[in-house]
Amino acid sequence: MANTGSASSAVFARVWRRLDWTSAISFVAGLAIVYGIYATVEWKFVATLDFHILIEYWQPLLRGAIVTLLITGAALVVGLSVGVIIAILLQLPIGPLRWLIVAYVELWRNTPLIVQLFWVHFGLPVITGISTTALESGCLALTLQSSAYLADIARAGIQAVPRGQWQAARALGLPTWSLWLEIILPQALKIMIPPFANLALSFLNGSALLGLLQVGELMTVATKISDYTFKPIEIMTAVGALYLLLNLMVGRLARWLEIATRIPR
Amino acid sequence: MHFDTNTIIRHLPELLRGVQLTLILVLVSLAIGTVLGLVACLGKLLERGLLYWIASVYVTVMRGIPEMVVMFWIYYCGPLILNTRLSSFSAAIVSMSLYAGALLAEIFRAGILAVPRGQGEAARALGVHEFWAWVDVILPQALRMMIPAFIGLVTLVVKISGLASAIGVGELVYEASIVSGQTYRYFELFTAVGIFYFMLIFPLSLFAQRYERKLVRKTR
Numbered sequence: 001m002a003n004t005g006s007a008s009s010a011v012f013a014r015v016w017r018r019l020d021w022t023s024a025i026s027f028v029a030g031l032a033i034v035y036g037i038y039a040t041v042e043w044k045f046v047a048t049l050d051f052h053i054l055i056e057y058w059q060p061l062l063r064g065a066i067v068t069l070l071i072t073g074a075a076l077v078v079g080l081s082v083g084v085i086i087a088i089l090l091q092l093p094i095g096p097l098r099w100l101i102v103a104y105v106e107l108w109r110n111t112p113l114i115v116q117l118f119w120v121h122f123g124l125p126v127i128t129g130i131s132t133t134a135l136e137s138g139c140l141a142l143t144l145q146s147s148a149y150l151a152d153i154a155r156a157g158i159q160a161v162p163r164g165q166w167q168a169a170r171a172l173g174l175p176t177w178s179l180w181l182e183i184i185l186p187q188a189l190k191i192m193i194p195p196f197a198n199l200a201l202s203f204l205n206g207s208a209l210l211g212l213l214q215v216g217e218l219m220t221v222a223t224k225i226s227d228y229t230f231k232p233i234e235i236m237t238a239v240g241a242l243y244l245l246l247n248l249m250v251g252r253l254a255r256w257l258e259i260a261t262r263i264p265r
Numbered sequence: 266m267h268f269d270t271n272t273i274i275r276h277l278p279e280l281l282r283g284v285q286l287t288l289i290l291v292l293v294s295l296a297i298g299t300v301l302g303l304v305a306c307l308g309k310l311l312e313r314g315l316l317y318w319i320a321s322v323y324v325t326v327m328r329g330i331p332e333m334v335v336m337f338w339i340y341y342c343g344p345l346i347l348n349t350r351l352s353s354f355s356a357a358i359v360s361m362s363l364y365a366g367a368l369l370a371e372i373f374r375a376g377i378l379a380v381p382r383g384q385g386e387a388a389r390a391l392g393v394h395e396f397w398a399w400v401d402v403i404l405p406q407a408l409r410m411m412i413p414a415f416i417g418l419v420t421l422v423v424k425i426s427g428l429a430s431a432i433g434v435g436e437l438v439y440e441a442s443i444v445s446g447q448t449y450r451y452f453e454l455f456t457a458v459g460i461f462y463f464m465l466i467f468p469l470s471l472f473a474q475r476y477e478r479k480l481v482r483k484t485r
Contacts, residue, residue: 026314029304033319042348110466111459112424114431114438119459122451208331212431219333232341240330240338247329 050231054238057225064221065242071135071217072207075142076150076200082143083150087158088180090151101151108148113206117141121213134213142210146203153195157188190261197254201247208243218242272450273457280454283440284461290354290426290436294361295419301366306373320370327367332425336360340432357429365422372418376411377403410480416473420466427462437461 054061090101108116121137124130132140161184169179211219222239226232273280308320327335340356343349351359380403388398430439437458445454 022311023314026308026311026316029308030315030317030319034315040347042346045345045348106467107459107463110420110470111462112427112438114424114427115455115459115462118438118442118451119455122445123455124452126452205329205331205333208333209428211333219331222334223337226341232337233345236334236338236342240326240334243331243334244326244329 049234051234051238053225053229053231053234057229057235060221060225061218061238061242064216064218065246067215068204068207068217068219069246071139071142071210071215072200072204075139075146075207076196076203078143079146079150080154080196082147083152084154084185086147086151087154090155091158105148105151108145109152113141113145113209114212116145117209117213120144134210134215138207138210138213138215142203142207146199149199150196153192153199154188156195157192158184160191161187193254193258193261197251197258200250200254204246204250205243269450269453272448272453276444276448276454279440279444280437280457280461283435283437284465286434287423287426287436287465290357290361290429290434291419291422294358294365294426295422297358297362298365298369298422301362302369302373305366305370306377309370309374310377324367324370327364328371332360332364333428333431335364336428336432339363353429353433356432357426357434361422361425361429364425365418368418368421369415372411372414373407375414376407379410380406413473413477413480416469416476420469420473423462423465423469 086101086105090098092098117138120141121132121134124137125132165183165187166179169183174183207217208219210217211223214220218239222235226235229235304316305320305323308316309324311317336357339360340351340353343356343359344351384406385398385403388402389395393402426436427438429436430442433439441454441458445451448454
């Protein structure tokens with residue numbers, strides 16, 4: 001009896017020594033989470049979900065996804081141009097202009113998009129007298145915010161261009177437009193690609209907010225279909241998956257762009 | 266058209282009530298999110314096993330889906346799938362915590378990975394116990410590196426809390442929408458709301474910026 005006891009404890013000791021601790025912790029904790037989810041979810045209900053309606057509504061969903069991409073893309077492209085111009089103006093040694101630009105950038109960067117959206121859609125028409133459609137104000141708000149973020153990114157990009165490039169261009173007597181368009185900006189834009197990609201992803205997700213104004217992008221389509229069919233879970237899950245897919249696609253595109261434009265050394 | 270400050274002053278109590286709820290939303294979801302983030306960060310650092318896969322899927326999904334979709338999903342689908350009653354407030358808390366947790370996991374991980382490997386190895390070579398190597402050597406340095414990103418996340422959560430108005434949580438944006446719907450003073454009220462948010466967010470991002478610059482100077 002004592003013999004078997006010591007034998008089993010020897011086996012136990014060997015197993016104990018061999019135990020891969022990280023895997024064990026990972027497995028036990030993961031199992032606890034899986035069990036927690038398993039125990040709380042109402043599986044009988046989940047079994048009744050009917051994802052067939054997605055086949056019926058794939059066209060409007062696809063159209064919504066395309067509108068989302070177009071709106072985000074337009075806001076980013078216009079925002080990039082405005083942002084670069086702002087960043088170049090920031091290089092000018094004019095005090096009041098600098099303060100104005102910094103105030104503009106910080107105001108748009110430090111307030112939520114939802115407030116900006118409502119401010120542009122409901123507030124601005126009161127003072128300008130021009131009433132904008134939901135799509136117009138959605139695009140305007142996104143563009144204004146992206147221009148502020150991109151101005152900051154462009155400023156950092158311009159500053160990251162090595163000093164020697166400026167000095168060399170000046171020493172060669174290049175005119176200002178050539179200095180900017182042919183020397184500084186091409187290099188700065190390359191440096192800007194990774195932060196630009198991050199911003200693109202966050203705006204892709206942020207554009208879902210425009211659904212609140214019924215702009216006609218993916219989120220609007222999703223809420224309309226789920227209101228019409230009374231199947232919010234199926235539609236929202238599918239839309240989440242669609243957004244995830246768009247995100248992964250844009251992320252992949254950004255990584256490809258980053259590698260393709262890398263300066264060979 | 267004149268800027269009617271009287272409307273703002275008259276409705277200041279409602280707006281302040283909104284600010285209060287916004288702050289509660291942010292603080293509670295940051296607290297829960299930190300716990301979720303720590304677990305997910307542990308999972309990602311272990312680099313194998315079940316927890317690693319769960320954490321990876323969680324982080325990827327949460328970062329790849331708009332916060333708006335997450336909030337609507339939990340508000341509409343949560344009660345049905347979990348067979349419970351879920352108030353709009355708790356739906357907002359759940360979705361914001363899940364979102365903050367995913368981003369925090371990555372922030373924690375980046376902070377720990379930013380500590381040079383030599384630090385932990387040196388501590389172990391000196392015979393410091395693994396536990397104390399973490400507590401005394403690795404984590405203090407990692408925490409310092411995380412501060413700017415963490416504050417950046419706090420500002421993000423403040424911004425996201427505005428979305429809770431869409432599912433009917435009575436925070437700042439919601440209160441402003443109600444009041445401006447009654448008074449038609451959209452411009453004044455949303456300007457005021459913007460100023461409130463700016464006052465919440467700007468000091469934080471300013472501090473993060475300064476701190477980051479200090480860190481860069483120190484590590485050089």
